[in-house]
Amino acid sequence: MTIPTFIFKNALRNKRRALLSVSSVAASLFLLVTLQVALRELTQPMESAGAELRVAVRSKISIANFLPARQRSIIESMPGVEAVSPFTWFGGEYKNEGAMSFAQFAVEPKAMRRVFVEAKMHEGAWDALEREKNGCILGQITADKYHLQEGDRFSLNSTIFPGALEFKVVGIYHGTPDDRNMFFRHDYLDDSIGYPGLVGMWWLKVKSADDMPRVIDAINKTFANTSAEVRAESERAFALSFVSMFGNIKTLVASISSVVVFTLVLVTASTMSMAIRERFRELAILKALGFRRRELFAFILAESFGLSAAGAVIGIGAAYCAYTYGNINQMTHGIFVTFEVTPRIIGYSALVAAVLGIVSAIAPSLAVARMSVVNGLKTLD
Amino acid sequence: MALPLTYNFRNVIVRWRATLATVLGIALVVAVFVLVQALATGLEKSAMNTGDPRNVMIVRKGSTAESSSQVSLQQFQTIRYWPQIARDENNQPLVSADVVALISQPRLDGKGEANVSVRGLTPMGRFLRPQVKLVSGRWFVPGKREVSVSTKMAQRFSNFQIGSRFKTAANWLTVAGEFDGGNSAFDSEVWMDADEARTIFDRERYSSLLVRAASPPAALEIAARIDADKRLPLRADSEVEYYAKQTATAMPIKILGNFLATAMSIGAVFAAMNTMYASVGSRTREIGTLRVLGFRRRTILASFIIEGALLAAIGGVLGCLLALPMHGVSTGTMSFNTFSETVFQFRITPWLAAKGIIFAIVVGIVGSLLPAIRASRLPVIAALKSV
16 A cells, blocks of 8 residues: 555545545535635726726716716817717616616717727728718627517616717627627717706827826816816726725625635634544554654645635636626626636635635644553543 | 434533534535624615615616716705795704715725715705714815715725825815714715805716605605606605615625525535434444333434434534634625715625524434434444454
C-alpha cells in the first residue's frame, strides 16, 4: 500500500462523513462565490465597448434635475466633440405592471447612432428611427420578455411626464452589456409635453481619447456660474457614481461573506477533529511503528486538504455553471444582468478553500503531536 | 415508555465540545438570516412610521415619487379652501404645498456622493408632521437661505453639520438646525422653505400637497372629488397608504435574505448531520442499553430528533443574541422609489426572532432525522457488543 492510497482510503473510510463534509464545504463556497459576484456587480459597473470615448453630462444639482436644451449647440461646437445626444429618462411602466422593468431614454437618432456605437442592429434601424417619429429601438432582452418584434406597437405610462406614449418597434439591438434599454425620439416626447425645452442629460462622444479630459473640462467651465451648472464626467466615472449611492449595502454583503467564511472554517475544523479523534488509536499505532510526527501531520493535512478541495471543485463549479449558463436576469427579477464569475473570484474562493484545508488540520495535528503512544493506544473511541 | 429526554439533555451538556461547533454554526446562520430580514423590516417600519392617518397626500396622477410629481399653483389654490379640509384656530386651512428636489452631496466618509431629498415646506407643513421634532439649533427661517437637516443625515453627509454651508443650484445654503424624524421617512430629508426651494431649483410648480382632512369621511370625499374633477390630473391617497406603497426597496433585500438563508441552511444541515451521526456512532452502546431497558425504536427516534432540535434551538437563541446588538443601528442605501439616500434602522422584532429560532429548529430536525433513524435501527446485540 502506497502512502497516497493510505490517505485516500482513510479519507473515504467513513463515506457518509466524507460526503457530508464535502457537501457542506461545497454549499458554503457556492454561497461565497455568489456573494463575491454580487459585490463585484454592485461595485464595478459594467464596461461597455465605446465607453472610453463617451462623456455623460448631468445637472450639477443632481441627476434628477433637468438641463436646458439650448446647451446642445454650445457643446456641439466645442473642439473634439463628435456628436451630442440628449438622454432623458422616461420612467415608463409597461402596461400596468406597477413597476419599471426596463429603462427608456429619449434621444436624438442622428447623434445617437454615432454615440451608441456598440449596439448591433440590422442596417437601416437608425434610418427607420429617423423616419418614424413614434419609432423606438429596443434591447433584445426586453423584446424577448414581452414577445415584441419589429413593427409591433405598445404604449408606456410615464411616471415622470404626464400621460402615456405609444411606440412602434423599428429595431432590436444586442451586443451591449445590458441589452434591456429602449431608445426613442426626443422630439416625440417634446411633442407630447409641449416643448418645455428641457432634457435629462447629455450623452456625447469625443473624437479621440486624448480629447476627453479637455472636453470634460471645457463643458464644466462653460456652464459654471450659469443658471444650469453641469457636471461632465467620463462614462466610467458616471457609472461609478451610482456605486456610491448604494451606500451601506456594500458593507453588508462584504460582512456576510466574512461570516460565511468563518462558519465554514468552524464547521469543517470540527468535522476534521471528529474524524481524527475516531482513529486516535490507529495514529498511536503508526507512531509506535516509527512514523514521525511530520509524517502524521502530512496524513492529516492531505486528508483535510483533499476534502476541502473536493468541496471547492463542486461548489465553485456549480456556481460557475449556474451563473454562466443560467438566466440570471430572470432569476433575480432584473436586479442583476451579467453576474459574471470572473477568474479572480474563482481564484479567491479556491484560496479560501485551501486555507480552510490547512486551518482545519491544525487542531487535530496538535492533538496528535501531544499524544503519548501509550495513552493513544488506550483510547477507546 | 416515556421519552428518555433527560438522557438526551444530559448528553448535550456532557459532550459539549462536539456539539459546540454545530451550535455555533447554526447560530451564525440564524444571525445572518435575522440581520438581513431586520433590514427589510426596518425599511418597511420607516415607511409605516411616516403617515398620519388624518392626512391626505395629493400628487400628480401616474407619478410614483414626490420628486417627479407636479401640482400647479392654481391647483393648490383650487383645493386649498375645500370645506373637507380641517382648519386651525385662526381658521386657516391645514394644507402644505411641498417641493421635493434631489441634490447630490458628498458623503461624510469621503466615498463619493449620493442624492439627498430636499423638501421645501410651506408654514403649515411642519404642523402636519408632528412626529418631526427639532433636537438642536433652530428651524430654517424663510428668506435666509437656511435648511434644517435630520440628525441621521447629518451623520452621513459632510456638509450637514449645524453652521456648515453647501452650494447647490448656484446658491449657498446654511444648516440652521437638526431635527429627529422619529424613525420615519423624514429622517432621510433636508427641510427648507417651499417658496425658497421653488426659486432655487427653478420650479414653477409644487411637488405635492399634504392636507389634514376634517374627518375620516371627509378624506374619502377629497379623494372622490379630485378623481371626479377632470381639470385636476391629480390623485389623493391617505398619507399612510402613500408611504406604505414606498417599500419596493425592501424587495431585493428580502430576496437576498431568503437566498442566503436557503444556501447557508443547506450547509448547516450537512454540518448538523455530521455531528449527529458522529454522536450516534459514539453512543452505540448506550443506545443498545436503552433498547435493552425497554425503550422502543420510535421512542429512540423521537428522542434523537428532539436532541437535534434542542441543539439547533440553542443555536437559534444564540444567533438572535448575536444579532441583537445591531438592533436600532442606522444604515442607508438608495431607495428605488425616491432615487435618493434612505436611512433606516435594523429592526429585530419578536416575531422575527421567533422566525429565526423556528428556522434553526427546522434545520436541526432535518439534520438529525437520518442519524436518528440510524440510531433507532441499531440491532440490540450488535450495539451492546461494540466498543
